[in-house]
Amino acid sequence: MLKSARRTAVSRAAALLGAALVCAAISNALAGPERRLEWIRKEGALPGSPPAAGAPGAPTNPAWVEISGEEAARRLESGAIFFDARRSNEYRGGHIAGARSLSVWEAGLDEGIQKFFAEGHPPAENIVVYCNGGECEDSHTLAQKLFLAGFDHVAVYRDGFPDWKRRGLPVHQGDQP
Amino acid sequence: MSWLRSRPAEILARLILGGSFIFAAGAKIADPPAFAHEIYNFKLFPGTLVNAAALWLPWVEMLAGLALVAGIWRRVSAILIGALLVVFVAALSINLARGRAVDCGCFGSSKVPKTTEQRLNDMKIAIARDALLLGLLFPILAVRRDDSRLPTPDP
Numbered sequence: 564m565l566k567s568a569r570r571t572a573v574s575r576a577a578a579l580l581g582a583a584l585v586c587a588a589i590s591n592a593l594a595g596p597e598r599r600l601e602w603i604r605k606e607g608a609l610p611g612s613p614p615a616a617g618a619p620g621a622p623t624n625p626a627w628v629e630i631s632g633e634e635a636a637r638r639l640e641s642g643a644i645f646f647d648a649r650r651s652n653e654y655r656g657g658h659i660a661g662a663r664s665l666s667v668w669e670a671g672l673d674e675g676i677q678k679f680f681a682e683g684h685p686p687a688e689n690i691v692v693y694c695n696g697g698e699c700e701d702s703h704t705l706a707q708k709l710f711l712a713g714f715d716h717v718a719v720y721r722d723g724f725p726d727w728k729r730r731g732l733p734v735h736q737g738d739q740p
Numbered sequence: 741m742s743w744l745r746s747r748p749a750e751i752l753a754r755l756i757l758g759g760s761f762i763f764a765a766g767a768k769i770a771d772p773p774a775f776a777h778e779i780y781n782f783k784l785f786p787g788t789l790v791n792a793a794a795l796w797l798p799w800v801e802m803l804a805g806l807a808l809v810a811g812i813w814r815r816v817s818a819i820l821i822g823a824l825l826v827v828f829v830a831a832l833s834i835n836l837a838r839g840r841a842v843d844c845g846c847f848g849s850s851k852v853p854k855t856t857e858q859r860l861n862d863m864k865i866a867i868a869r870d871a872l873l874l875g876l877l878f879p880i881l882a883v884r885r886d887d888s889r890l891p892t893p894d895p
Binding site: 572575576579580582583584587588591594598599602603605650668669698 | 769770771772773774776777787788789790791792794795796798799800802803804807813815816817819820841
């Protein structure tokens with residue numbers, strides 16, 4: 564009696580968990596690109612610790628370097644390519660003038676990087692990535708992705724978009740860079 | 741304390757607990773990438789599984805919440821919700837112990853930037869709230885065993 568009650572409970576729990584999986588699959592398939600997720604997140608996308616410049620034992624050729632707002636502004640002027648790692652809706656609301664959107668939390672990140680690669684940029688292309696500064700790690704995630712794709716001059720704008728705005732530097736709104 | 745085992749207490753507990761889960765799940769289902777980001781920030785889950793968890797968990801919350809409110813498979817849905825609450829409390833506590841200020845993401849992600857102190861404080865509030873919600877399991881799970889006057893058994 565007790566055994567069959569337990570069996571019923573287990574099969575009901577399994578049915579509920581299974582139904583949730585089906586609902587998740589359907590809702591993800593119907594979601595737009597900004598709301599869709601790939602079921603398996605590729606591990607290569609995860610950031611390592613940002614290398615501390617000059618620290619003992621720091622790699623001589625780090626995957627990326629961290630730069631300040633002044634340096635970011637200087638690199639924009641000298642023609643570096645900027646990538647905005649934040650969500651698309653944040654990008655639309657305002658981004659560094661000329662920056663392209665490449666959200667690390669939305670589907671199509673790898674396709675975006677492949678597309679950029681296919682444009683034929685040299686490995687030494689100057690690239691700057693940014694997100695919201697502070698504890699935001701998305702720029703590091705994107706820097707790591709770009710590094711793995713073969714670009715070895717990637718810089719992370721440490722303080723990100725809030726700092727850029729504070730400095731009164733050029734900002735664009737909308738879908739286009 | 742016998743009112744805790746009464747039918748009205750059971751119904752009220754189911755409505756509050758189930759309703760909270762439906763509400764919380766709705767915000768996460770509306771924006772899975774934001775929830776994936778929150779789970780990632782907890783640094784407790786293998787990176788490859790973060791997205792799958794962000795897609796699946798909110799629907800478990802939603803269906804268990806709906807079942808609990810509707811009174812279908814009450815016991816099973818209550819136990820599932822209880823298990824989720826235990827996981828949430830553990831995840832928050834571990835990060836609090838690590839001194840890592842993370843956005844709880846419980847009811848979707850916060851839209852306003854918070855300071856580290858605000859986040860740590862919000863984590864404590866979230867743990868207390870989850871503990872209270874766990875307490876609501878008592879009237880739900882107790883009523884069936886002890887109240888033989890219950891008109892409708894668990895279907």
